[in-house]
Amino acid sequence: VITQEEDRYDQLAQQYYGDSSLWWIISCSNAGLKQNSYYPPIGVQIRIPQDISRVISEFRILNER
Numbered sequence: 001v002i003t004q005e006e007d008r009y010d011q012l013a014q015q016y017y018g019d020s021s022l023w024w025i026i027s028c029s030n031a032g033l034k035q036n037s038y039y040p041p042i043g044v045q046i047r048i049p050q051d052i053s054r055v056i057s058e059f060r061i062l063n064e065r
Contacts, residue, residue: 001046003044003045004042007039008023008039008040009023009038012040017052022056023038030046
């Protein structure tokens with residue numbers, strides 16, 4: 001996805017996953033970008049993973065420890 005001025009990670013997560021709380025998946029999948037904002041840089045291509053089940057599973061495993 002090429003980002004636009006109004007884009008936010010939480011809104012993109014709502015659009016692609018149906019759940020705005022999964023914004024962190026998009027943010028973490030684009031590690032080369034700043035991780036301290038809901039707003040991705042304008043006009044850059046970002047990765048939006050399609051299969052998030054593995055990411056969520058690994059996250060849960062890490063947080064069980």
